Amino acid sequence: MSPALISEAKRKILNLYHDDGYLLAEVTEEITPGSADNMKNLTLHIKEGKKVRIKDIEFKNNEQFSASRLRRIMKETKKRNLWLLKIGEFDRKKFQEDKQLLVDFYNKEGYRDFEIISDSIHYSDDNKSIYLTLELYEGPRYKYRNIIFTGNNLFTTEQLHRVLGINSGDYYNRQEQEMAIYDRINGLYMDRGYLYFNIVPQEIPVGEDELDLLLNITENHQVSVGRINIVGNDRTHENVIRRELKIFPGDIFSREALIRSQREIFIMNYFSDVVPDIVPYSEDEVDVEITVKEKSSDRANLSFSISQTYGLIGGGGLEFNNFRGRGQQLRVSYQQGTNYSIYGTRTNAYKSASISFTDPWIFDSPNLVGFSIFYTERGYSSSYYYYPYDLTQRGASLRWGRRFRWPDNYFRGTWIFSGSKKEYHNLNETYLEQVLLGRDKTTNISLTQIISRDSRDAPEFPTRGSVLSWSTTLAGWFLGGTEHFVKNIFNLDFYTPTFWKLVLYNSVEVGLIQKIRDDSIIPPDERFIMGGAGMVYGTPLRGYDDNAISPVPLSATGSTYSYWGGETMFKYTLEYRVPISENPTIYGLLFAEAGNTWMNLKTTDPFNLRRSAGFGVRFYMPALGMIGVDLGYGFDDIDPEGYSGHGIPEGWKTHFIFGMPF
CATH class of the missing domain: 3.10.20.310 (membrane protein fhac)
Structure with a gap:
């Protein structure tokens, strides 16, 4: 037992306390005789003190x-x-x-x-x-004087200057310089197969506040891709992963293609992690190994919400998002709600059942095929802004889609042919004549085209990228049926990373529906309504009751009709999302929204919007899907003319969502 050993032990203990903020901690030693002549007992007494x-x-x-x-x-x-x-x-x-x-x-x-x-x-x-x-x-604040490249043969100096993005006269920025060199310049070469490319920066101060940046390049030779190995796919078939790849055996290696392949595999939402690795095989060839970690993508889905119209709405279903491990989607769902209307004596009812199947890569080609069968019952509501009738609807649809290469390979198109029969019951004669032109049964035969682009970097909590969708539905005309209209809905969502891991989410949605024959109708269930969480139908707008926002027309006598529905719609959403957990995905959010629907294009006023703000939380749970709750404050009355709330703000509303994304 040496003094040096005791001193070292005391020092380590003190460092442990000091690192945790206990700077006043003290350690003293006490040495007492041991059980033998050549042994001693060492006791270290610690006085922790308070955290300073x-x-x-x-x-x-x-x-x-x-x-x-x-x-x-x-x-x-x-x-x-x-x-x-x-x-x-x-x-x-x-x-x-x-x-x-x-x-x-x-x-x-x-x-x-x-x-x-x-x-x-x-x-x-x-x-x-x-x-x-x-x-x-602090020292002087430097500017770049000259930026010089040496050893570059593949690209000209002018090309490298444009990619670098740093110019003579710019203030020195080490973070930007490292990104320009090791991301932009390095990526330029690696995207063309120069995997062993090397660049060595040299900063040469000149005078008091200038420097020359010398970039010494060693290009080396191109490398091609040998084998591509998939590891960890215990459930998903290998071809489901391989068909998403943008890099193939025999290709010249490309870092961009490898990163894009990682994104395409991850966005399927079958895996919790996708890790690509480069394994050198020879001087001119490398193997690519992609390790995936399977996660549960099939769900026994229980959904639940509270609607002023239909009260407690609940149901369930099965979602096989990776059916049989082949990347197919099979969904079976059933929902039912019931409520006693406080405005009358009728009991509202809601019932919905559907089954759908989609194969996004039929025969391993970039073609999507699918079908769906659905049945819906919506019960009467006496409130002026809900459907004042019973509706029964049954129908089916066929779907075909294709991935595009132009304008870029994020685009895809989907075409849906659908047909349905609708029966209206328990409606008054005025509504029957004014809205349905005396028809209590209608037939809808329609063709829908959806052009979309999805460049998100993740399926559950995107931090960058966007989702664009333009849907056009043609009903009737040469297709037949009794409903003749054209309906367009344009939607744009984009995600912007901010400081730390916070994400700014913006969404714009615009809708327009117009009839194409004077003697035809626009059915009320195709018109635009807004409000609530959109659990049953309609466009969500938190801070307001479900489906509460709709134009209310006047009759010839000056009285108001019951619910009508709008021909135009606009909505804007801003969210600030705060990540809480990555696995499972949990995040909080602050939101502000504004939207409205109007009787027709002539009466549309994009400055007359119903506004709301609030906060919420989202949970993505294995086998259950998305669970969410929002608390929103509606700043406006749903009917400023005074038919309902007499100009009083809607106030706080709580929206619960189980099993369906907002």
Whole structure:
């Protein structure tokens, strides 16, 4: 037992306490005789003390940025806050990380030579708080003078300058420089097969505040792809994965094609992780190994919501999103709701059943085929903004789709041929004549074209990319039937990453429906209605009751008709999404929405919108799907003319969703 050994043990214990913020911890040793002459007992007595808090953070020689600005850069090392108990605790490890954040900040602003000369800790008189002092050297703010490439044969210097994106006269930015070199320039070569490409940057200061950037390139030779191995697909057939690949054996290696292949496999939502790896095989050839981790994509789906119209709506179904491991979708669902109307004596009812099957790659070709069969009953509601009749609808549809190569290979087209019969019951004569032109039975035969583009980077919590969809439905005309109209719906969703892992989500939806014959009708169930969570039908708008937003026309006598439905629709949604868990996917959100429906194109006013805001949470649970709850505040009355709420805001509304995405 040597003094050096005891001292080292005490030092390690103190470092452990100091790293956790117990800077006043003390360790003393006590040596007592052992059980034998050549043995001694060592006892280490620890006095932990209290965790010290940061009273203030001071900076020396900071001329370019204020102390308050620099304190904001430090993420974890903060001054004590009387209201937030955790704020102000000192953690040595996090302090080191925050010092690196200061270095990165100055380097990003052009201060290449910045360094923290020293840091010191001073205790308050009562030893309960500490003062941190950082002495800085900012140095000059550099600009690029010359940017020089050497060793480049495949691309001209002018081409490399355009890709680099840094010009003479720009302020030095280390973060941007590294991204330009190792992402843009490196990617340019690796996308063309130069896997062993190498670039060495050299910064040469010139004068007091300029530098030359010399980029030494070694291109080496092109590499081709040998074998592509799929690992970890215990359930999914290998061809389901291979048909999504954008890189193939014999191709010149392309990093872009490999990353795109990873995205295409991941967006199917059959796997929780997709990891590509490059395995050198020979000097001119590499193998690609793609490791996937299967996750549950089939669901016994229980859905539940509360609707003012239909009360408690519940149901269930089976969703086989990777049916038999072949990438096919088989869905069977049933929903039913019942409620006693507070506005009358009729009992509302809702019943829906459907079965659908889709094969997105029939015979392993980029062609989609599918079919669906459906049956729906919607019961009477006496409230003026809900359907004032009973509706029974039954029908079927056939679907065919194709992936496009132009304008790019994110686009696809889908065509749906459908037919259905509708029967209206328990409606008054006025509504029958004005809305349905005296018909209590109609036939819908329609052809729908959907052009879509999906470039999201993930299926459940996208952080970048967009989803575009333009749906056009032609009903009747040469197809036959008693309903003759054209319906267009355009939707654009886009995702933007912000700081940390927060995501900004924007969505715009526009709809227009017009009849194509004077003697035809636009059925009320095809018109646009809005409100609620859209659990049953209609366009969601949180903060309002289900299907509560619709134009209310006047009769010839000046009285109001019952529910009518609009021919035009507009809705805008803004969400700020905060990730909580990656597996399973859980995120919170803040939202603001605005939307409305109008009687026709002439009366459309995009500045007359029903507005709402609120917050919510989403859970993606294995075998259950998406579970969500939103609390929204409606700022407007659904009927500003005074037919219902007399100008009073709708106020807070709670929307529950189980098993269906919002």
